[in-house]
Amino acid sequence: LNTDKKAAPRAGPRPVITLLTDFGLEDSCAAALKGVILCLAPGVTIVDITHYVPSFNILSGAYLLKTACPYFPSGSIHVAVVDPGVGSERNPIIVQTPGAFFVGPDNGIFTYVVKTERISGIFRLENPAYRAREVSSTFHGRDIFAPVAAHLFNGVPPAEMGPELDAIVELDRAFPKIMDNKIHGAVIHVDSFGNLVTNVTSEHISTMRPVTVCTQVAHCSIIGLRQAYHQGVRDELITYIGSGGHLEIGCNGGSAAEKLNAGLGADVVVRRQ
Amino acid sequence: LNTDKKAAPRAGPRPVITLLTDFGLEDSCAAALKGVILCLAPGVTIVDITHYVPSFNILSGAYLLKTACPYFPSGSIHVAVVDPGVGSERNPIIVQTPGAFFVGPDNGIFTYVVKTERISGIFRLENPAYRAREVSSTFHGRDIFAPVAAHLFNGVPPAEMGPELDAIVELDRAFPKIMDNKIHGAVIHVDSFGNLVTNVTSEHISTMRPVTVCTQVAHCSIIGLRQAYHQGVRDELITYIGSGGHLEIGCNGGSAAEKLNAGLGADVVVRRQ
């Protein structure tokens, strides 16, 4: 059964290119990125993180990028295109960290990356040699970011592609505020089960322990933290630390988003019980 | 045109890893599994069977797995994670058959596999060497099942990963009952065209032949069996044996699910006309 598997290369991790966008899969946009990449970097493995970031929702995209990219091989290149300002003056950039490259618009999509990883460099994409000959005003994913990702995969140093920058745009709403011993956060993502993911992390929560916490959202108070989905009786609202390390509000066997009629941007307050 | 293709390995089929979950594609969950796999098994081809199994619907997942896995190369590893009991006491397992490995929770997701294939072994996943260092209570797909799949691909024998089991959980609702010369079945899947897939197979139907059959569903009776979608006038309800070998109820040019207002779990009775 296993004889043929020996053909698989085994010498250490092999970088891949990942894609995160709000293009959806109803269109050919995501596929066009892949075609461009495969022309320039034949044989590279491309993985979709998701193409269903809610339209233009940079914060939700930033969160999803943060939850996925740590699991990919060292040296991987993460293309993130949630880009309501395409064609305007925002910079197209590369963010380099010790273990990865991030490619996309400088609009806050890399907010969590710069807070959780050491930054080796930030580069503004300017060099016309590393983009499509004609750049569409509405599709920088295909014409700028995809070619850049392929060239990074091929070993082109990011400094070749443009001048270094000092800082990137960060989203204010990505992190909660601590005031009066309360954590004032927000829902930054709703997953496909209807669980509400907040910008409150287990680190924030741990500052309140060992006291029982109380989470307030949409006029509801939820006491305590559970360990897993299957805890809580059917239809009960519960809070727990999700697999991404963030406080989530779920509903056993149902959708918390529907039950609470709450979604992206909803205020969340965590306090001692 | 073809010179470069010769680089493709041609010596027999090459196993792949497939994924079937109810995670959806709105999240980064499916991508995290792929990242974990690609770190451990560089270069492996990963194919999504689907990530849109209806939430927590193990039976629908079992059916979809059955319809896809026979088409993959021998030795392929099928990861199936529809897991409402994640974090509870259900066993994480491998089911080995002569042609494939199946990896997932022991909750009935492999019901059709054990009925339609010879079982070479069932193993409970216990060995901490083949899982993530820290196992989240809500994401065994990423922390247990994905690493196990990669290690199987790399040739680790399943017996290395835990003790052998005698039997697995099977879903009662996966098969129809024959009573009073009638087949008492159910809708186990609704496809994206709105066709209702039942647990009644062509083998069940053949016991009734050559007499014309009558299918009853949602207070409707449908006489006879057609050969293809395009048969039947527009909007007419028809029954036929679908590409998966199961009796399906369709509607020419429309959605049978909508027309009948019927879905997963609906009773279906087949009798001689």
Add this chain to the structure above:
Amino acid sequence: LNTDKKAAPRAGPRPVITLLTDFGLEDSCAAALKGVILCLAPGVTIVDITHYVPSFNILSGAYLLKTACPYFPSGSIHVAVVDPGVGSERNPIIVQTPGAFFVGPDNGIFTYVVKTERISGIFRLENPAYRAREVSSTFHGRDIFAPVAAHLFNGVPPAEMGPELDAIVELDRAFPKIMDNKIHGAVIHVDSFGNLVTNVTSEHISTMRPVTVCTQVAHCSIIGLRQAYHQGVRDELITYIGSGGHLEIGCNGGSAAEKLNAGLGADVVVRRQ
């Protein structure tokens, strides 16, 4: 970081197989095609263009195929299965161009391909050696088109697979009519942002320049052409040439389809202002 990348093959583009269907991703259908292909052509890269062509909408599929296929490596094989007539008398075909192969039903899905590319040959798929042993009446994607794509990838000449044809079916609605100095077109696709894509291209529009154009759709008149999405105030309807070269009607920060209550097939008239 880059040492391992050198393992990636670099000698020119490497053809891939792409898939475009209306199967959706809720089912295992798209996966079955991939399994069949990977059994016959181990190691080939398969890219989904989309599986969400609106059900049975051949014209929308033809448009999406046109927008994606130019971006793939030379020699790639594009499988397009939007096939309301599966099991009926329409021909299964290959269309060969200097840079690609197209495989699917002869029902108009290749309308744009034959208008925009030079045709090297059209072949009717007849040879039973290059299809599944048993061909289902409802799933030619799996049983005919996927195996043919894999055999093309392996270098089998298309003439081996069946006799040459003179012409293919073309969709009348794929192109606008010019009457009385007006362009009479239609909406042929709605993208996931709710933008309405028309069959009017930048070439058609250029016949009207330099005069300002006026686009009429769903009892609304939109004056002028913008350069990018971000132009126009919030909620304003705008027209622009999309990344596929077609006139699109969009809505800054919203869905034009919803705002206009218009969709596939809606009439669009472009005239001088």
